[in-house]
Amino acid sequence: MDAMSTPSPLLAGPPDRYLTCQNCAITFVWTGWEQQTAEQAPHLCPGCRHLLTLTRRLRGTVKWYDRRKGFGFITASDGSEVFVHRSNLVGVHVLRRGQVVAFRREAAENGPLAVDIELLAAAEPETPPSPHP
Numbered sequence: 001m002d003a004m005s006t007p008s009p010l011l012a013g014p015p016d017r018y019l020t021c022q023n024c025a026i027t028f029v030w031t032g033w034e035q036q037t038a039e040q041a042p043h044l045c046p047g048c049r050h051l052l053t054l055t056r057r058l059r060g061t062v063k064w065y066d067r068r069k070g071f072g073f074i075t076a077s078d079g080s081e082v083f084v085h086r087s088n089l090v091g092v093h094v095l096r097r098g099q100v101v102a103f104r105r106e107a108a109e110n111g112p113l114a115v116d117i118e119l120l121a122a123a124e125p126e127t128p129p130s131p132h133p
């Protein structure tokens, strides 16, 4: 007569855990299912993780830049080409081919647009010259 204490055989995974977000300090649930699919506990709550993907900065290399017209293109690290305009440069006035930059990619009418462009390094010597057609 011990039917009250029968554990459910369906609950195979570990119990839910409560973690604290290292960014906003809220407590969030790390479910047993997530614990089985993730290799380590997440540092950020789902909201902050989502925000991170939205504001994630990309790295890229300046493909070419026309300093007189004030625009050019960056080749992002994922291989895509992103339009750059001088109004979105931060801390620099011009770019030169081969310079490494960090930026955020925004969707614009005519295609991807680089904003908040920061210079990370001067032209890399190993970058092969690719003359602007």
Ligand SMILES: [Zn+2]
Residues within 6 Å of the ligand: 021, 022, 023, 024, 025, 026, 044, 045, 046, 047, 048, 049
């Ligand atoms: Zn958070």
